[in-house]
Amino acid sequence: MSSYPEIPLTGSVTTSVLVNVRQGSPSLQAPVAQKLAPGQTVTILAAVVGDSVEGNAHWYRISANTYIWAGACSAAPPPNITASPLENSIDLQRIPFVVDLYHSDEVTSFQQAKNAGLAAVIHKATTGASGRDDEYDNRRIDAQNVGLLWGAYHWGTAANITQQVDNFLNYARPDKNTLIALDFETTPGNQMTAQGVKDFCNAIYSELHRRPVIYGSNLLREKLGATRDPFYLDHRLWLAQYSAHPTLPVHWDSYWLWQYTDGPHGPAGCRSIPGIPGNSLGHLDCNYFPGTLQDLNTQWAS
Numbered sequence: 001m002s003s004y005p006e007i008p009l010t011g012s013v014t015t016s017v018l019v020n021v022r023q024g025s026p027s028l029q030a031p032v033a034q035k036l037a038p039g040q041t042v043t044i045l046a047a048v049v050g051d052s053v054e055g056n057a058h059w060y061r062i063s064a065n066t067y068i069w070a071g072a073c074s075a076a077p078p079p080n081i082t083a084s085p086l087e088n089s090i091d092l093q094r095i096p097f098v099v100d101l102y103h104s105d106e107v108t109s110f111q112q113a114k115n116a117g118l119a120a121v122i123h124k125a126t127t128g129a130s131g132r133d134d135e136y137d138n139r140r141i142d143a144q145n146v147g148l149l150w151g152a153y154h155w156g157t158a159a160n161i162t163q164q165v166d167n168f169l170n171y172a173r174p175d176k177n178t179l180i181a182l183d184f185e186t187t188p189g190n191q192m193t194a195q196g197v198k199d200f201c202n203a204i205y206s207e208l209h210r211r212p213v214i215y216g217s218n219l220l221r222e223k224l225g226a227t228r229d230p231f232y233l234d235h236r237l238w239l240a241q242y243s244a245h246p247t248l249p250v251h252w253d254s255y256w257l258w259q260y261t262d263g264p265h266g267p268a269g270c271r272s273i274p275g276i277p278g279n280s281l282g283h284l285d286c287n288y289f290p291g292t293l294q295d296l297n298t299q300w301a302s
Contacts, residue, residue, distance in 0.1 A: 005226030026050025092269025
């Protein structure tokens with residue numbers, strides 16, 4: 001059996017495409033033991049975090065030492081591992097309620113974006129102990145002037161946590177209506193640790209008495225561990241995953257916000273917003289909120 005993190009799970013899944021059964025590990029590099037035809041029902045023994053395929057690192061162990069990628073199957077999600085697969089009620093075709101931006105994204109008219117259906121913006125404010133996004137202040141004014149909800153995110157690094165918190169609070173200047181988020185993603189040579197995530201979130205809570213939203217993708221599984229930690233349940237999850245069946249790190253039961261596309265990747269859905277052309281390639285991060293606009297307003301800066 002491989003050393004990949006897993007959670008025991010009994011049940012069955014149905015293959016939706018031709019599926020390679022991997023021998024030895026949940027990895028595309030592992031040898032193919034056999035192929036399963038579409039529509040075949042397979043008994044599963046465990047949910048496993050393995051190699052990411054199309055943004056989805058969720059695999060199933062189907063015998064003592066064989067694995068199939070969950071993205072090629074349809075099934076009810078395991079508890080504490082997955083969110084619900086895309087259902088008919090999830091509409092990714094409409095203009096998303098929430099977009100996230102940074103300085104390289106072009107904005108021509110927040111008013112036009114709001115008229116099209118946009119409700120909220122989460123903008124990069126700071127990076128590490130000293131990095132600052134020079135578009136943050138002006139865009140905050142422009143977005144709030146047309147009635148959009150405003151959020152600020154900090155890209156965490158290996159720098160001193162106190163200095164990072166000070167940098168964020170001094171530059172982002174979050175008020176009671178500002179959503180706060182910690183961006184925890186791969187930063188080669190300057191990686192924030194799992195303890196750094198906790199220390200940053202606790203420091204923000206001490207200052208503002210609110211818990212930051214935690215943003216991340218596969219790094220959440222890799223760095224936060226496979227043992228469920230109740231600390232993270234106090235923080236809403238902003239999941240970045242570009243597959244049609246988003247899967248969750250073990251620490252969360254659901255996502256609060258799902259970044260379903262960065263522009264070129266992700267399931268079929270809206271990838272552009274009038275008034276916000278995106279980066280130089282026309283790419284834009286779009287986010288699905290699983291609730292009503294009233295829900296978003298109520299929960300935004302909670």
